[in-house]
Amino acid sequence: MIYFQKDFLIKLKGVERKKYLFKRHIIKYLFLHGESTCNDIGQHVKLSMPSVQASIYELKNEGVIEERGQGVSSGGRRPIIYGLREESFYFLGLDIGRYHVRLAILDNNRNIITGIKIYEIKFVNDFSYLDKIIEYVSSLIKTSGIDKKKLIGIGMDMPGVIDSEKGINYSYLYNPDESLTETLEKRFNLPVFLENDANARALAEYWFGHARDKKNAIVLLLSWGIGLGLILNGELYQGANGFAGEFSHIPFKDDGKLCWCNKRGCLETVASATALSALAKEGLSSGNISSIVESVDDKKEYIDPDIIISAANQGDQFAIKILSEVSLELGKGIAVLIQILNPEVIILGGRMARAKQYIVTPIQHALNSYCNPTLLENVSIEITNFKEEAAILGSAVLVMNKLLNNK
DSSP: OGGGOTTTGGGOOHHHHHHHHHHHHHHHHHHHHOSEEHHHHHHHHTOOHHHHHHHHHHHHHTTSEEEEEEOOOSSSSOOEEEEEOTTSOEEEEEEEOSSOEEEEEEETTSOBSSOOEEEOOOOOSSHHHHHHHHHHHHHHHHHHOOOGGGEEEEEEEESSOEETTTTEESSSSOOTTSOHHHHHHHHHSSOEEEEEHHHHHHHHHHHHSTTTTOSSEEEEEESSSEEEEEEETTEEEOOSSSOOOOGGGSBOSTTOOBOTTSOBSBTHHHHSHHHHHHHHHHHHHTTOOOGGGGGOOTTSSSOOHHHHHHHHHTTOHHHHHHHHHHHHHHHHHHHHHHHHHOOSEEEEESGGGGGTHHHHHHHHHHHHHHSOHHHHTTOEEEEOSOSSOHHHHHHHHHHHHHHTOOO
């Protein structure tokens, strides 16, 4: 589709360029907001009604959008509702974690058409690992049954210090001679965009989740590390080089445990799933009684946090205790964020968020103890409504933002 071709805009000048940009605005709006009337589109994309109507007429004739019935009348004729035509274009979302890879293909109406494919594979900082990723992506595209010409791009998220503009992860799979996105673009002959894992989830929350209609939100990815996505003044905040949000590695404990980043006492060492797993291992080794022991293989290097959360939900006091310990430390860290950023909402996602009240209650206790009460008055703490799809949706938004950036 010409509206997603990087070089097409360069060829256009004058009126044709302006009309092309109008239509890109409308496509992006309908993807992010869903079906709408001409009036709603015009108000949000700040185009005159004649411009909106002319662009919609052309997009309809091009087979990009379609009529979806009529809306509610405000006194006159009932307005026509428009939406993106089914199967107009697709995205591939790729979510890489420390112990998993998730991927899926979405259509232009945000439907996950392939289901989310999950591969349990431990991340290794070696390019042989990238070969496995390429294999998974190739297989999904091949078996999806979609027309590859309609696949407009790949959105990819992963942990690490990431420059999304350059497509470089300085923490993992770094190649000084070629960016990670360039490597994958050559392989798939498609645009590829890279983002930090927490930022991808922040995009999903901002457009489709608890941060929708909020200007300032903190999105925490509570997994083996602690990812932080920031929505500030209605925009994803990335900092000068895209590195903002390295919350997991702030110094938190003097002479604390050694973190994988080779510093001691990082917040991650006391307030993440890694810390939770370590506390469980230590506690069981010290003779604490818990149902967790029935589900644990002594030979494994970690105890899966889902096992601990499941035990807590069944009333296991040891599991509840260590969840509380970790969450209190996390709450102290969140108190600092609130006092600096003054957000409207804190959204908790990731594996530890499945513990719900067992982490929310101690976090709230910590905030009450360590945060200015005036700043707490209008802050809500929410558990994400997303399951496995948050990063996939965020990756689709990433692709749309990059390809339809009219700046």
